[in-house]
Amino acid sequence: AQSVTQPDIHITVSEGASLELRCNYSYGATPYLFWYVQSPGQGLQLLLKYFSGDTLVQGIKGFEAEFKRSQSSFNLRKPSVHWSDAAEYFCAVGVKTSYDKVIFGPGTSLSVIP
Amino acid sequence: KAGVTQTPRYLIKTRGQQVTLSCSPISGHRSVSWYQQTPGQGLQFLFEYFSETQRNKGNFPGRFSGRQFSNSRSEMNVSTLELGDSALYLCASSMEGYQETQYFGPGTRLLVL
Numbered sequence: 403a404q405s406v407t408q409p410d411i412h413i414t415v416s417e418g419a420s421l422e423l424r425c426n427y428s429y430g431a432t433p434y435l436f437w438y439v440q441s442p443g444q445g446l447q448l449l450l451k452y453f454s455g456d457t458l459v460q461g462i463k464g465f466e467a468e469f470k471r472s473q474s475s476f477n478l479r480k481p482s483v484h485w486s487d488a489a490e491y492f493c494a495v496g497v498k499t500s501y502d503k504v505i506f507g508p509g510t511s512l513s514v515i516p
Numbered sequence: 517k518a519g520v521t522q523t524p525r526y527l528i529k530t531r532g533q534q535v536t537l538s539c540s541p542i543s544g545h546r547s548v549s550w551y552q553q554t555p556g557q558g559l560q561f562l563f564e565y566f567s568e569t570q571r572n573k574g575n576f577p578g579r580f581s582g583r584q585f586s587n588s589r590s591e592m593n594v595s596t597l598e599l600g601d602s603a604l605y606l607c608a609s610s611m612e613g614y615q616e617t618q619y620f621g622p623g624t625r626l627l628v629l
Contacts, residue, residue: 434614434615443622444622445520445608445620445622445623446608446620447620448619453615492559494559496615502564502572502613502615503561503564503572504614504618505561506551506558506559506560506561507558508558509558509559
């Protein structure tokens with residue numbers, strides 16, 4: 403069955419430090435891959451997506467992610483975190499089965515220490 | 517361009533009642549997807565409508581249904597509400613479907629007592 407795991411439930415980093423959020427998926431083919439961010443009381447906002455081509459994807463707000471097929475991973479990175487990056491981050495996978503659907507990971511909550 | 521809007525934003529119902537939630541997608545978007553978000557189960561895909569037809573669906577009971585109108589606005593209905601239906605219901609729209617950028621609304625928070 404298709405699934406998405408985000409091993410880190412909660413991460414705390416200092417402002418200005420680098421960030422890496424992990425995402426692993428289980429799916430037989432190359433999926434569509436997404437990272438979303440959800441701020442408190444808000445809907446989800448797409449940070450970046452990967453469909454094909456260059457495995458290093460640039461997104462909004464200075465985020466990037468790298469697709470590694472051999473590891474079934476799509477980790478999100480940012481070189482220098484800002485206090486406003488504190489939010490919940492979701493990795494998601496678009497799969498084609500009998501139905502097309504998007505499967506979300508459980509999320510990683512990011513806290514930023516000033 | 518206006519974003520995705522959802523009404524109402526908050527709703528309190530009692531067990532056994534039914535509820536209808538509304539979603540207005542971004543102008544020009546033909547795909548509308550619905551998601552349920554709970555602390556225990558996370559974000560789960562309910563269904564997707566495209567050009568007034570349900571095109572994809574998740575693993576939810578038949579109590580959850582929806583429809584889409586010719587102007588792409590969508591409604592979601594939950595009948596015979598259960599306590600476990602308490603959740604944030606999110607609507608997302610895109611031009612053609614899940615493989616594109618989906619734009620999410622702020623959600624409707626449903627509390628079932």
